[in-house]
């Protein structure tokens with residue numbers, strides 16, 4: 001559901017979303033990012049580092065054929081995010097071809113994906129994804145930097161020793177400085193505490209986020225994979241230290257619905273989505289495709305070039321007979337309604353008004369195109385929603401629980 005006028009011109013407008021019936025903000029756009037990159041002379045600029053040189057043109061996008069993506073307001077903040085965002089967690093390491101990385105990022109930006117999500121440790125090795133985007137921000141994306149929301153995080157292990165992970169002030173701020181160096185930026189748009197650290201006072205972790213914002217190194221602050229109780233506590237502390245937490249980034253998909261579940265440790269038994277909705281906190285839903293399980297990727301085995309085959313965070317145990325059976329049933333249902341499983345998974349994750357943006361990964365521009373096309377698809381049927389509700393809410397794929405949201 002693109003919201004630009006056919007002539008590509010116009011002012012800000014707001015359209016009801018076909019899934020949730022909510023109002024989306026569509027930014028005024030006169031020319032595409034590709035046009036503006038071209039106008040500045042940066043399109044097609046061949047980088048000096050030959051490993052970053054493109055095989056072909058910078059991307060397949062053309063100025064005429066793409067309207068802006070719908071954007072949604074991030075909670076009560078003034079910041080809007082695209083309904084679909086791109087994350088650089090996987091496929092942006094040193095071993096992944098730089099030309100492909102470049103193609104995916106530029107394709108996304110040219111198609112209106114204004115939000116690019118990173119963390120200090122994305123790679124491998126940690127830092128590689130930020131360096132890769134840094135190359136693009138120094139060249140092709142330079143003219144459009146202020147049209148992008150670039151986010152990063154710190155919390156999981158990035159370096160050796162006691163200051164290489166966690167929620168301490170020392171780690172968070174040193175890590176942010178290192179991220180800015182790798183990105184070649186003087187600020188990121190959102191800086192996140194990547195995980196809850198039970199060994200550090202929340203006042204210290206949230207205080208470091210406040211410093212990041214006050215010092216200008218981050219425009220906004222957020223948290224990631226915090227339980228409902230910890231989210232509530234973090235919001236209280238944020239008020240005390242005088243910073244607005246504007247977003248929580250959480251895993252959420254048809255196979256992983258923990259954010260809807262009442263938190264047994266929360267005094268009111270609220271869920272993460274309850275707290276976010278009540279407090280005006282934006283929600284960015286990551287891994288909405290369950291790392292690729294909610295696509296056609298694993299319906300007929302494990303392809304050699306897939307995430308599961310690479311031995312990464314998509315663990316073999318996740319592709320159990322029971323889980324694959326769920327996936328096949330969902331795929332049959334999606335096809336019966338004339339769409340792909342990936343489209344169904346994306347529409348499902350964004351059906352809740354409290355979800356601002358679904359944060360996807362991609363290993364090719366083809367995948368990205370299929371995922372963006374979900375925004376043009378009709379809403380999910382009652383039959384599809386019921387089929388998802390019949391699945392277990394926890395299929396054992398939430399690898400972030402034991403390291404953050406269960407703490």
Ligand code: NDP
Pocket residue numbers: 086087088089090091117118194224225249250286287288289290291292293295296297305306307308342359360361362363364366367368370371400
């Ligand atoms: P997804 O659930 O979207 O999985 C992406 C993977 O699914 C792709 O790499 C690809 O796998 C496969 N895929 C995507 N589209 C298609 C398609 N149309 N058809 C077939 N396969 C497809 O998200 P991710 O797990 O990648 O996470 C997205 C982002 O979320 C991350 O990059 C990061 O920014 C953020 N994140 C945040 C975390 C946090 O702790 N805050 C933790 C994890 C992620 P393949 O590579 O096999 O082709």
